[in-house]
Amino acid sequence: MNDVRKLRIATTSLAGCFGCHMSLLDIDERLFTLLELVEFDRTPLTDIKRCGACDIGLIEGGVCNAENVHVLREFRKNCKILVAVGACAVNGGLPAQRNHLDLRDILEAVYETEGGLARGAHIPNDPELPLPLNQVHPIHEVVKVDYFLPGCPPSGDAIWKFLSDLIAGRTPTLGHDLLHYD
Amino acid sequence: MSEETTFFLDGEPIPFTAGQTILQAAHAAGRYIPHLCWHPDYKPHGSCRLCTVSIGGRSVPACATQASEGLEVANRTPELDDARRMLLQMLFVEGNHFCPSCEKSGQCLLQATAYELGMMGPHFDHFYPNRPVDASHPDVLLDFNRCILCSLCEQASARDGKFVFVMGGRGMRGRKVIINSASGRLADTDFALTDRAANVCPVGVILKKRVGFSVPYGQRRYDRAPVSVAQAQEASRE
Numbered sequence: 001m002n003d004v005r006k007l008r009i010a011t012t013s014l015a016g017c018f019g020c021h022m023s024l025l026d027i028d029e030r031l032f033t034l035l036e037l038v039e040f041d042r043t044p045l046t047d048i049k050r051c052g053a054c055d056i057g058l059i060e061g062g063v064c065n066a067e068n069v070h071v072l073r074e075f076r077k078n079c080k081i082l083v084a085v086g087a088c089a090v091n092g093g094l095p096a097q098r099n100h101l102d103l104r105d106i107l108e109a110v111y112e113t114e115g116g117l118a119r120g121a122h123i124p125n126d127p128e129l130p131l132p133l134n135q136v137h138p139i140h141e142v143v144k145v146d147y148f149l150p151g152c153p154p155s156g157d158a159i160w161k162f163l164s165d166l167i168a169g170r171t172p173t174l175g176h177d178l179l180h181y182d
Numbered sequence: 183m184s185e186e187t188t189f190f191l192d193g194e195p196i197p198f199t200a201g202q203t204i205l206q207a208a209h210a211a212g213r214y215i216p217h218l219c220w221h222p223d224y225k226p227h228g229s230c231r232l233c234t235v236s237i238g239g240r241s242v243p244a245c246a247t248q249a250s251e252g253l254e255v256a257n258r259t260p261e262l263d264d265a266r267r268m269l270l271q272m273l274f275v276e277g278n279h280f281c282p283s284c285e286k287s288g289q290c291l292l293q294a295t296a297y298e299l300g301m302m303g304p305h306f307d308h309f310y311p312n313r314p315v316d317a318s319h320p321d322v323l324l325d326f327n328r329c330i331l332c333s334l335c336e337q338a339s340a341r342d343g344k345f346v347f348v349m350g351g352r353g354m355r356g357r358k359v360i361i362n363s364a365s366g367r368l369a370d371t372d373f374a375l376t377d378r379a380a381n382v383c384p385v386g387v388i389l390k391k392r393v394g395f396s397v398p399y400g401q402r403r404y405d406r407a408p409v410s411v412a413q414a415q416e417a418s419r420e
Contacts, residue, residue, distance in 0.1 A: 084303060087281065087282055090303050091275075091280070091308060092308065092310075093282065094280065094282060096308075097278075097280060100311075137308070138304070138308065140303065140304070145303070147302070147303075148303025150303065174300075176297060179300070181287070181296070182282040182288070182399070
């Protein structure tokens with residue numbers, strides 16, 4: 001009888017493109033092996049909305065608005081091990097390339113001056129919309145991060161190697177073939 | 183006598199000739215000492231300190247320390263590689279090194295060295311500097327947001343006899359490469375794609391236009407082999 005408790009994993013995307021989650025699916029049939037070892041808490045795969053007590057939290061995307069900060073802090077509070085997955089979580093990635101621009105100028109350009117917008121379009125100001133931050137930040141600038149898994153996205157093989165090491169209690173290592181920042 | 187012209191790098195004998203630095207001799211022998219601002223064709227600059235090695239417990243730059251007979255040099259120790267990794271992390275956060283959108287990715291010495299040393303994350307807070315790009319030249323784009331201040335462009339341009347690039351300013355945020363023209367624009371110099379300086383930048387500051395991403399992912403220089411292997415192979419062909 002296998003009475004070993006499965007590790008509990010949560011995942012989320014902050015200011016990212018979900019490419020890292022797509023790459024997680026690229027581990028293909030090894031997902032079945034993974035599911036023998038872990039169960040998923042909050043993740044797009046389960047559609048659970050709030051993160052509970054977990055062993056590992058995988059976060060893709062950087063921090064670009066107030067909701068990102070809230071979700072990130074919730075993950076940090078509930079996850080024993082927090083992993084920054086992908087370029088955006090590691091260094092801000094492509095979203096952070098707006099960091100040298102003025103936020104209002106960007107919003108005006110997108111919502112008010114671009115062609116093709118409806119007449120009278122304006123910058124959204126619904127109170128339910130999270131407020132954007134002046135700059136996009138990698139997650140380690142907001143909370144303590146235990147491990148970094150770079151890549152845009154990290155390949156399925158890199159994610160598999162990383163998780164295999166982590167679940168087995170080893171310090172994750174990738175080596176030349178799997179370590180890429182792009 | 184051969185004993186008089188050999189030093190030891192991590193216990194391995196390295197032959198050298200009088201006047202050679204540790205890094206010069208190691209490179210010629212196909213042994214890799216991590217480095218960024220050193221180039222075999224130019225004088226050592228000693229600014230990046232990636233090539234720091236240990237001799238008798240004392241840390242010295244391998245690029246600017248002459249080899250001597252019987253010297254015992256420690257190179258790839260966990261302690262030295264830890265220090266190198268920290269230097270790399272500082273260089274990454276002091277610039278805007280967004281590898282996924284950089285044309286130099288896969289051919290970049292900074293990136294390849296970080297792979298070599300297993301740098302997984304930046305550790306420090308990012309500066310996100312805002313340095314203007316110069317797209318004025320018809321054939322070359324300059325993106326100073328990636329500059330690591332190695333000075334190789336300055337040295338190469340001096341060798342070209344054009345003195346297009348010069349190091350100027352002071353301090354961490356003030357130090358920068360300046361374009362030597364009245365307007366400060368590259369277009370107003372006699373810089374050409376055939377210049378040595380056009381091909382010397384180890385990172386993605388000096389980029390040739392209309393060739394970006396021409397080599398597919400997976401086939402670029404440091405995709406094919408780690409920098410330590412690639413440089414050893416190149417040295418054996420020289």
